[in-house]
Amino acid sequence: MTTAAIIVAAGRGLRAGGGIPKQWRPLAGRRVADWTIDRFRHQVDHIVLVLSQDDQTAWDEFLGSDLLLAKGGSDRAGSVRNGLDALDGLGIEHVLIHDVARPCVSSQTIADVLTALTTHEAAAPGLTVTDALWTGDEAVVTGTQDRTGLFAAQTPQGFRYDAIVAAHAAHSGGAADDVEVARAAGMNVVIVPGDADNIKITRPEDFARAERVLGTDMDVRLGNGYDVHRFGDGDHVILCGVKIPHHRGLQGHSDADVGMHAVTDAIYGALAQGDIGQHFPPSDPQWKGAASEIFLRHAVELSVQMGYSISNVDCTLVCEYPKIGPHASTMREEMARIMGLRVDQISVKATTSERLGFTGRSEGIASLATACLVKS
Ligand code: MG
Numbered sequence: 001m002t003t004a005a006i007i008v009a010a011g012r013g014l015r016a017g018g019g020i021p022k023q024w025r026p027l028a029g030r031r032v033a034d035w036t037i038d039r040f041r042h043q044v045d046h047i048v049l050v051l052s053q054d055d056q057t058a059w060d061e062f063l064g065s066d067l068l069l070a071k072g073g074s075d076r077a078g079s080v081r082n083g084l085d086a087l088d089g090l091g092i093e094h095v096l097i098h099d100v101a102r103p104c105v106s107s108q109t110i111a112d113v114l115t116a117l118t119t120h121e122a123a124a125p126g127l128t129v130t131d132a133l134w135t136g137d138e139a140v141v142t143g144t145q146d147r148t149g150l151f152a153a154q155t156p157q158g159f160r161y162d163a164i165v166a167a168h169a170a171h172s173g174g175a176a177d178d179v180e181v182a183r184a185a186g187m188n189v190v191i192v193p194g195d196a197d198n199i200k201i202t203r204p205e206d207f208a209r210a211e212r213v214l215g216t217d218m219d220v221r222l223g224n225g226y227d228v229h230r231f232g233d234g235d236h237v238i239l240c241g242v243k244i245p246h247h248r249g250l251q252g253h254s255d256a257d258v259g260m261h262a263v264t265d266a267i268y269g270a271l272a273q274g275d276i277g278q279h280f281p282p283s284d285p286q287w288k289g290a291a292s293e294i295f296l297r298h299a300v301e302l303s304v305q306m307g308y309s310i311s312n313v314d315c316t317l318v319c320e321y322p323k324i325g326p327h328a329s330t331m332r333e334e335m336a337r338i339m340g341l342r343v344d345q346i347s348v349k350a351t352t353s354e355r356l357g358f359t360g361r362s363e364g365i366a367s368l369a370t371a372c373l374v375k376s
Contacts, residue, residue: 004095052071094160096155097158113156117159124155124156154198164182223266225367231365255290258365268299318367319366320352325350
């Protein structure tokens, strides 16, 4: 299932104060847009950022990043259409459309919408209205409104890609949101539970509220991993996913990738979810000779399921030979690919042990790793 998110960031959003569009204003140490983009990074395959043509600084910054860019339209619907166009030909099945001004959206809400899309053509989070509703005139209550069946609409709003493209093509005139466009085309939109913390930054005071949500949400976890494999017969070793010719091989039940095992255990450690041996018992013959990529992918998937994103990993290989330096950047690229991270989030380095101990006598290779996970 190929998924994408369109983050609509082309508005000028000056009502929130500060003299610059609200998406570029600081919030809890970063910009509003940075928080919002990161919320989707590990939950969809592609992210489109829709930017105003006037936001030259933002264009310069994001061109060449891992994001797709699209130009803002004359109104919100036009911006969304341009975002949808940017995904043309990528085989997208499900697309989420999200307001950049909702940086507090939880991974749970995103996952709920994506899950609903496996059985429905459209889904969006809504909050049941719990406050009594009044009608009023010049600050005087003129009546009460029945709140039964009323929902406050949130984003991300999710759709079958082909269906929402067709709905937008057929729609003319304004719309409050993409659900309105979808419904006008006859699509059924299911409501998934909204989240009271998924606020839309609109007024100046909303920044303080968003900071409180993001601050109380701050949950940083560290894990460490350590692994050793012994040298035996062979003509290559596999370290951090890279095959390196060597006059000896590493012994082990799987492919004996000591570096990847340490990284995998560091992630399990941060999650307090045991170690590789617990998830992939060496006594189980199906893991004999297995590519360690399977273990690493499992640890990354587990972290996503538990609501954490991996901020960075650092891996140290301890050996006299083979020389790691010439392969370190390929190792970083390979692990970034497997983990769905950027290369600058992965470090691979090496040290000898000055010919001391078992690594110094080249009896085997040891590896240590640290992983930092952040609640997303
Ligand atoms: Mg191992």
